[in-house]
Amino acid sequence: MDPYPQPLLDALTRWPDRPAFEYEGREVARAEVYDTVRTFAAALRARGLGRCDGVAILTGVSPDAFAVQLAAHVLGCRVVAVRPGWTPRQLAHMLATDVAAVVVDTATPEVEEAAGAIPLHTLEDLRTHAPASTLETASRPDDIGWLFFTSGSTGNPKGCAYSYRALAAHWAYNPANWTPPVARLAAGYERLLLMGTLSSQVVMDYLTFCLATGGTAVIPDRTAPFEDAIERHRITGILCTVPRLYGLLDRVERDGLDVSTLKAVMVSGSPITPQRLHDATERLGPVVHQAYGQTEVCLVTLLTPDDLGAWPSPAAASVGRPHPLVETEVRAGELYVRSPYQMDGYWNDPEQTADALGQDGWMRTRDLADFDELGFLRLIGRARDIVIVNAIIHYAGAIEQTLASHPDVDQAYVVGAPDESTGEAIHAFVVPNAGRTPDLANLAKHVGEELGDASVPHTFTILDDVPVAPSGKPDKRALLGLLT
Structure with missing residues (x-):
């Protein structure tokens, strides 16, 4: 079985003249992407990065952003996939996962502050390096190749650590593993609409489908x-x-x-x-x-x-x-x-x-x-108290604890209800502290600062007390009924 990311490198060289991407009004040929991978691999190596080093990637969606991920994997690095929209505290937590370097589109004061002493490299700076003459994968099967993070709705995102062995066995990353239904699915991605973020494991799955079958990803x-x-x-x-x-x-x-x-x-x-x-x-x-x-x-x-x-x-x-x-x-x-392709554990x-x-x-x-x-x-x-908003899991307990930490709030409870726009929506019910009148805008700001804007409840309802189920616990089914 070929080590990751060799199947993707092979797909770039198999059809060098075909466009890998359409981006900003032009076609980007596979040969050009491959050459960019060679350039970035040489640049990262020259900066002292190699096998098992953590490289946090905070970029948008572009051919260069894809190429730098591939280059880090060629060197056997541990790619730390950073989701957009994290709070400064969550970003700092992620950068504490043994990160040796940070790669960004453009350095910003927020990222520079979070990175601290960690070296920061821009894609533009990496592009100035002479390309490597060849690309040879340096990883070993038990090395961790990727950290994909959970939503962070529990407070701090958990890094799901995937070994290079798991990536080689992945259901999408190696065409040798494709079952007939998966192969038929992959064949439909001749022209993929590439949206979202390259820090998403799911987005990378379908981008791999597209490139491995000779298709073009349209940004x-x-x-x-x-x-x-x-x-x-x-x-x-x-x-x-x-x-x-x-x-x-x-x-x-x-x-x-x-x-x-x-x-x-x-x-x-x-x-x-x-x-x-x-x-x-x-x-x-x-x-x-x-x-x-x-x-x-x-x-x-x-x-x-x-x-x-x-x-x-x-x-x-x-x-x-x-x-x-x-x-x-x-x-x-x-x-x-x-x-064989599940995570090895939380980092x-x-x-x-x-x-x-x-x-x-x-x-x-x-x-x-x-x-x-x-x-x-x-x-x-x-079996867990969660709300799934725009495909992102949010844990009710973390939002409840955050609301309850506000000085105006005595108790807080969160439920999820179906929503046509977001799949589900978060609804909060709060009981004020005696003599206090919570300002709902301040409550929303408090949640956003702690857990990110995506965790802010869609509605807030102020209650004198909370209905109780026969078990003696708060009756969340009754709270849902208050929304109708």
Whole structure:
């Protein structure tokens, strides 16, 4: 099995004249991207970086941003993928994960302050170096190759550490591992609409699909609506959250948007109702897939158009069947999974790792599930108190603790409710401290400063007291009823 990222390097050299990207009005050939990888690899090596060194990458979405990730992996570095929008405290926490260097598009005072004594390199500066004559992967299987971070909604993001062995076995990163359904999915990404962030594991999965099959990743004007970019750029493959899918379906019905070029639509991040899934298939054609997974374990199950065509009702009520490389068990109603491409553990956090992986390497998903007689996995609840907003998990407990730390608040409780725009929305209920009247804008600011703007509740409700369930615990089902 080829070490990561050799399959991607091979894809760049196999079709050197084909465009790898369309960016800022021009085509960027694969040969050009490969040469940029050679340049960045030499530049990073000249700055003393190599095997097992942590390289934090805080960049936008561009061919150079992709190339510098590949270059760091060629050297056997540990790529630390930094999500945009983190608070200064969260950024500082991430940079404390044994980071030896930070790579940015442009140095900003905020990043410089967070980096402190850690060397900071810009892509423009790295580009001035002479390219390496050859590219030879330097990693070893047990080295950690990537830290993908959880949302940070618990306060500090947890770094999910993936070894180079796991990356080589990854369901998407090596075409030798593609099952027939995955290969058919990959074939639809001839022209990928590349949005989001390259710090997202899921985005990198589908960018890999595109490049490994000779396709082109189209990076659109960020000011243009997502739906319009599909029509304008004749996109064949997209990755979208449930709310974004709903917006696309609305545009198709309302404006007659031309989506006839679409061959592969992957929906992920949160559950979608069976009726909406049927609507998507009816309006977009037999191109809709759904995936279920987690940052810690990557893809677990895949629902395909063939599934929806052969078994419409049971398939649409599920998240598909497990990937052949994934073992699954339901223990006391909770789903456990194990695969060769799951994380090795949380970086420098043995206690959390032991809780998640135990002694046998089976990962607790903390999702309640069962299998039907056809082998489709059905998610029936959560063993953890979370709200999924725009495909990002937010832990209710962390938001509740943050609100309760405000001097005006005695008690705080958070629930999630379905939302057409974001999949789910966060709703907060607070009981004031005696003699205090909370200012809702200040509460929102307090949450944003501690956990990031994405964790700020959609609504706040002030209560004199909180309904209590027969168990004696706060009745969150009753709180949900107050929203209607």
